Amino acid sequence: MLEVIEPGLETSVQDWPGRLGYWNQGFPPSGPMDSWSFRLANLLVGNEPGAAGLEAQYIGPSLKFERDGVIAVTGADMQAKLDGAPIPMWESVAVKAGQTLQMAFAKTGARGYIAIAGGIDTEPWLGSRSTFHKAGVGGMEGQALKKGQVVPVAGANGKAGRKVIDKARTPIPTDKQWEIEVVAGPNDDWIDEAGHKRFLGSDWKLSSKSDRTGFRLDGPDWTFTKKATNKAPEHGSEPSNIIDQGYPCGAINLAGQTPIILVNDGPSMGGFVNPYTVPRAAFWKLGQSKPGDIYRFKAVSVEEAQAMAHKLRELCSEASIAK
Amino acid sequence: MAEEVRTQTAGNMWKVLVKAGDKVKAGDVLFIMEVMKMEVPHEAPIDGTVKAVSVEEGQEGLDADTVAVEIE
Numbered sequence: 001m002l003e004v005i006e007p008g009l010e011t012s013v014q015d016w017p018g019r020l021g022y023w024n025q026g027f028p029p030s031g032p033m034d035s036w037s038f039r040l041a042n043l044l045v046g047n048e049p050g051a052a053g054l055e056a057q058y059i060g061p062s063l064k065f066e067r068d069g070v071i072a073v074t075g076a077d078m079q080a081k082l083d084g085a086p087i088p089m090w091e092s093v094a095v096k097a098g099q100t101l102q103m104a105f106a107k108t109g110a111r112g113y114i115a116i117a118g119g120i121d122t123e124p125w126l127g128s129r130s131t132f133h134k135a136g137v138g139g140m141e142g143q144a145l146k147k148g149q150v151v152p153v154a155g156a157n158g159k160a161g162r163k164v165i166d167k168a169r170t171p172i173p174t175d176k177q178w179e180i181e182v183v184a185g186p187n188d189d190w191i192d193e194a195g196h197k198r199f200l201g202s203d204w205k206l207s208s209k210s211d212r213t214g215f216r217l218d219g220p221d222w223t224f225t226k227k228a229t230n231k232a233p234e235h236g237s238e239p240s241n242i243i244d245q246g247y248p249c250g251a252i253n254l255a256g257q258t259p260i261i262l263v264n265d266g267p268s269m270g271g272f273v274n275p276y277t278v279p280r281a282a283f284w285k286l287g288q289s290k291p292g293d294i295y296r297f298k299a300v301s302v303e304e305a306q307a308m309a310h311k312l313r314e315l316c317s318e319a320s321i322a323k
Numbered sequence: 324m325a326e327e328v329r330t331q332t333a334g335n336m337w338k339v340l341v342k343a344g345d346k347v348k349a350g351d352v353l354f355i356m357e358v359m360k361m362e363v364p365h366e367a368p369i370d371g372t373v374k375a376v377s378v379e380e381g382q383e384g385l386d387a388d389t390v391a392v393e394i395e
Contacts, residue, residue, distance in 0.1 A: 059332050110333065205383070209357075
């Protein structure tokens with residue numbers, strides 16, 4: 001069991017790959033935004049890579065352990081300390097009953113992950129423990145952690161001192177510049193050639209109006225093909241309006257002139273076009289970027305996006321743990 | 324001795340509520356940051372006078388741990 005001393009800015013229970021299979025009813029997958037860091041945290045403590053753990057955003061929590069156990073902290077560097085003494089990241093650490101894990105602001109990255117041997121043992125909802133706070137489901141009472149709550153943890157024996165090898169740790173850039181892969185479509189034919197060139201050739205700044213629903217970007221205006229400007233009135237009046245359609249998770253959703261990347265807790269449908277889609281294997285970059293950071297987009301094929309996911313799955317395995 | 328109030332998170336500066344010379348009490352909100360569509364208020368840790376404000380409303384992409392206000 002974990003007692004929440006301080007919840008941090010917004011810390012929630014997540015599991016991976018989250019709540020799959022209910023997108024057609026409007027339930028997003030949720031789950032950790034940086035599943036790379038999350039899966040490795042679980043492996044360090046001897047859990048299955050998808051076991052429920054905690055995602056801390058921007059400011060980490062303080063948690064008191066009610067029994068001995070093993071934890072691992074990965075992702076953003078939130079300056080984790082155990083009873084005031086710094087602990088290493090990307091390494092499993094033994095904790096004793098009564099000790100407190102204290103985390104502060106993220107020095108690098110934006111989202112920190114905490115895994116605990118046995119995994120968090122809240123009641124699953126539609127097959128997942130992931131928190132989806134907009135519907136108030138999953139996790140702890142459907143919301144981010146609150147001060148004074150006691151988070152249930154399943155019993156297990158982890159091993160301390162297991163480390164993730166250097167090259168398997170998320171390479172968070174220090175210059176605020178990110179290259180994000182995108183796959184064209186589903187509505188790429190609504191954007192003209194100049195519009196595509198501008199999208200792929202410009203800097204896009206991440207807005208602070210970005211959360212686990214959508215990542216809003218500031219950049220140049222878009223230009224459109226006739227499909228967008230000369231269409232049946234039921235599509236709507238703006239060039240980026242389209243008759244309501246299903247959205248892919250990761251869609252770059254064009255709301256008027258503002259692109260919003262729909263992420264883990266995003267909507268499953270709506271009436272804007274999605275000229276590009278960020279593949280899931282690139283989501284960790286979104287999860288670790290901060291307001292004011294600059295994105296450059298790089299077009300990849302569906303096959304390349306699948307290869308990225310495959311490579312990530314290999315990275316998030318026992319092969320990345322130092323023996 | 325001046326007390327520095329630093330940003331607790333990365334984000335944008337949504338509102339700056341004090342200027343140099345203002346008298347503040349411990350617990351008064353000095354400025355409010357925005358991240359993830361959430362307000363993150365920052366309070367004065369002590370009673371005193373604002374000596375300097377080094378942030379502006381609308382500033383984007385601030386890092387955590389940046390000195391924003393000094394109180395003496």
